[in-house]
Amino acid sequence: MATNKRKTHRGAAKRFRKTATGKFKRSFAMKRHILTKKNASRLRDLDKETLVAKADEAVVRRMLPYA
Numbered sequence: 001m002a003t004n005k006r007k008t009h010r011g012a013a014k015r016f017r018k019t020a021t022g023k024f025k026r027s028f029a030m031k032r033h034i035l036t037k038k039n040a041s042r043l044r045d046l047d048k049e050t051l052v053a054k055a056d057e058a059v060v061r062r063m064l065p066y067a
Contacts (some may be wrong), residue, residue, distance in 0.1 A: 009063035016052065016060050018067040024052040024060050 016024045028046040035043065052060050061067075 006065040008021035008066060013059060013067075015067070017063070018065060024057060024064075024067075025049045026052050050062075 016026055019025055027049055030038075031043065031046045038046075
């Protein structure tokens with residue numbers, strides 16, 4: 001008998017992408033509103049993507065079983 005299918009966490013699916021090496025990429029927060037007081041270089045830095053911290057990687061992997 002087959003095991004149950006795992007459900008993908010839809011919120012996590014919209015926020016994380018898997019890289020070719022199996023790590024997860026994420027975007028920075030604080031880029032949605034109240035942007036006028038943030039200087040241009042800070043906004044450019046927030047525009048980039050970064051890797052999920054090693055401590056959080058297991059949680060993200062559980063939320064995205066088919067990523």
